[in-house]
Every structure is written in C-alpha cells, then in structure tokens.
Amino acid sequence: MKIIVPATSANIGPGFDSVGVALSKYLAVEVLEHTNEWIVEHQLEHVPSDQNNLLIRTALTVAKHIQPHRLKMESDIPLARGLGSSSSVIVAGIELANQLGKLNLSQDEKLQLATKIEGHPDNVAPAIYGNLVISSYVNKNVQAVVTDFPPTSFVAFIPNYPLRTSESRGVLPTQMGYKKAVAASSIANVAIASLMSGDIEKAGQLIQLDMFHEPYRQLLVKEFCPIKQLAQEIGAYATYLSGAGPTVMVLAPAEKEAELIAAIEALQLDGSVHALTVDTKGIQVIL
Numbered sequence: 001m002k003i004i005v006p007a008t009s010a011n012i013g014p015g016f017d018s019v020g021v022a023l024s025k026y027l028a029v030e031v032l033e034h035t036n037e038w039i040v041e042h043q044l045e046h047v048p049s050d051q052n053n054l055l056i057r058t059a060l061t062v063a064k065h066i067q068p069h070r071l072k073m074e075s076d077i078p079l080a081r082g083l084g085s086s087s088s089v090i091v092a093g094i095e096l097a098n099q100l101g102k103l104n105l106s107q108d109e110k111l112q113l114a115t116k117i118e119g120h121p122d123n124v125a126p127a128i129y130g131n132l133v134i135s136s137y138v139n140k141n142v143q144a145v146v147t148d149f150p151p152t153s154f155v156a157f158i159p160n161y162p163l164r165t166s167e168s169r170g171v172l173p174t175q176m177g178y179k180k181a182v183a184a185s186s187i188a189n190v191a192i193a194s195l196m197s198g199d200i201e202k203a204g205q206l207i208q209l210d211m212f213h214e215p216y217r218q219l220l221v222k223e224f225c226p227i228k229q230l231a232q233e234i235g236a237y238a239t240y241l242s243g244a245g246p247t248v249m250v251l252a253p254a255e256k257e258a259e260l261i262a263a264i265e266a267l268q269l270d271g272s273v274h275a276l277t278v279d280t281k282g283i284q285v286i287l
Contacts, residue, residue: 001031001099002286005092006130006279007077008084009154009242009249010122012195013207013214014188019134020084021149022126022279023156027088029055029096030072042073054086058093062113063101071096080162082243087123090114091283099285108144110283111135115142123243130282134192149278150200152237153257157227157248157264159271163220168244171216184211204237204251214241221246223269230267234260 007025011017038051047053051060055073059066077085094113098105105113107128114124115137125133125144135144176184191206208228218224221241227248228239236252252260257275264273 003029003031003092003095003099004284004286005029005088005095005127006282007276008087008123008126009082009156009247010084010126011210011213011241011243012191012249013238013240014184014191014210014212015122015134016188016210016212017120017122018136019132019192020122020126021132022130022282023083023154023276024279025077025083025274025276027073027075027077027085027092029092030074031096031099032070032072035068035070038068039070040073041071042075044073044075044079047079054089055093055096058090058117059097059100061117062094062097063103066097066100069100078158078247080164081158082163082241082245082247083156083158084123084127084243087114087118087127090117091124091127095283095285108142111142111144116140126279126282128282130280131278132195147196148280150195150198150203151254152200152251153254153260154276154278155250155252155257155260155264156242156274156276157223157250157269157271158274159221159223159246159248159269161246161270163244163246165244168217168220171220172213173216176211180211187211200237200251207238207240207251210240217241217245221248223267223271224248226267226269227264230263231260234263236260 005027006022010020040053115121121135132149194203231250242249
C-alpha cells in the first residue's frame with residue numbers, strides 16, 4: 001500500500017490561515033511488512049526513524065493500537081519552506097491510521113482530525129481534497145469549500161534556507177484596528193470571489209494587497225521584493241509568500257512561464273526555481 005499526499009501553498013495573500021491550494025510536489029509513504037516496532041526509512045535530515053516520527057505520532061493519536069510496520073517515506077516537499085511539509089505528514093499519518101485501523105474515515109472526518117492536530121486548516125485541507133480550498137476553524141469546528149483554481153502557472157522560488165513557522169508568526173502584530181480589519185477582510189473577500197469566478201487578473205491584484213501577514217513577513221525574505229518587481233515587469237498576475245515563507249510564489253500566464261523562470265534564475269539568488277501545477281486529487285491511496 002502506498003499513501004501519496006501533495007504539497008500545499010497556503011494563505012495566497014489575504015487568505016491567512018484559511019486558504020490553500022494543492023500543488024505538484026509529493027510525500028509518498030509505502031507501507032511494507034509487519035514489524036515489532038515502527039521503522040520509518042527515509043533520507044531526511046533530523047527526522048526520527050521510529051515511533052517519534054510525526055507520521056507515526058499522528059497515526060497513533062488517531063488509532064492507538066494499530067500494528068507497527070516498516071515504512072518507506074519519500075518526499076520532494078522541502079522542509080520548513082512554506083509548502084506544507086509537516087501538514088503532508090500529518091495527513092499521511094491520519095490516512096495510515098485509517099487504513100491499518102480500518103476506520104473508514106470520511107474526508108470531512110480526516111479534515112477535522114488534521115486541523116485539530118495542525119491548529120489551522122489552510123494546508124491540511126487542500127492536502128486532503130486537492131484543488132483550492134477555502135476553510136475556517138472556529139469553536140473547534142472546520143468548514144471547507146473546495147473549488148477549482150483558475151488556469152495559471154505557479155512558479156516557485158524555494159530558498160536554500162528554512163524559515164520556521166514560529167519565527168514567521170513572531171513578527172505578526174497581536175492586534176489590528178477595527179477599520180483596518182474591515183479593509184483587510186474586504187480584500188480577502190474579493191480575492192476569493194475572483195478566484196472562484198475564474199477572474200485570475202482581478203484575484204492577482206487583490207492577492208498583492210494583503211494586510212494580514214505579508215507586510216510583516218516580507219522583511220524576513222530578502223528575495224521577495226526583487227522577484228515581485230521582476231514578475232510584474234514580465235506580466236505576472238501576482239507574487240505572494242507561500243504559507244509562512246520563505247518560498248516566493250508567482251502566479252503567471254502559461255505563456256510567460258519559461259520567460260519568468262529564466263529571469264528569476266538570472267538573478268542568481270540562493271535557491272531554486274520550480275514550475276508547479278495544481279494537484280486536483282488530494283490524498284491518494286494505492287492498494
């Protein structure tokens with residue numbers, strides 16, 4: 001059995017902690033033979049290979065008495081880069097418990113569990129459902145709407161350095177004035193409405209007007225401004241910080257993708273450039 005979970009890009013500008021899209025990088029967990037103790041084989045640095053691995057801790061939170069197995073875990077989702085690496089592991093752990101424990105969990109039940117463990121649904125929801133997901137987490141209850149993302153190219157600049165979510169959250173204000181909150185909310189509303197109606201040009205304009213987190217977090221990612229300026233000159237729809245950063249995501253017309261990639265690479269920044277597509281399947285189980 002193999003469990004496959006996509007990467008995710010959350011926030012997308014003003015959709016702070018509530019909006020995310022599934023993208024074409026993946027975590028794959030192959031479930032092999034029964035063992036006496038959990039064994040997680042992988043090539044990731046500073047990641048446990050036993051029951052202390054987040055994958056196993058999550059699975060045992062959902063189903064305490066499942067049989068240990070030898071697992072092979074492979075991922076091209078970079079750690080601590082704002083592409084949902086930990087969320088993908090949490091979603092995979094829930095699915096591992098679901099399959100080994102024969103729990104028959106619905107997608108909604110998986111989302112409720114994942115959000116409780118992760119703390120917010122913006123990454124785990126698209127990892128489960130695929131596509132673009134708008135969600136809320138209020139009074140321990142998750143609501144989610146799944147929809148298509150308008151046709152666009154996703155070009156990601158992934159820095160070679162990590163940015164922990166705790167550090168990225170540390171620069172955010174603890175309060176926001178009423179008038180500013182109303183304005184920020186209205187920007188988010190129109191951005192989401194534009195995405196859902198397929199108007200990527202208008203959505204792009206609103207994505208770049210976020211007031212909730214990007215004005216504060218941009219200071220942590222020195223590559224953001226030069227990439228944004230370059231992308232605007234080429235004719236991109238929007239540039240935003242993926243999740244808590246430091247990955248810089250550019251939404252652009254398909255015909256601009258190659259030019260954009262070449263231009264970002266020409267900046268010779270400390271990182272790599274990737275062309276990604278929307279994953280429409282979400283979590284998959286291959287038996």
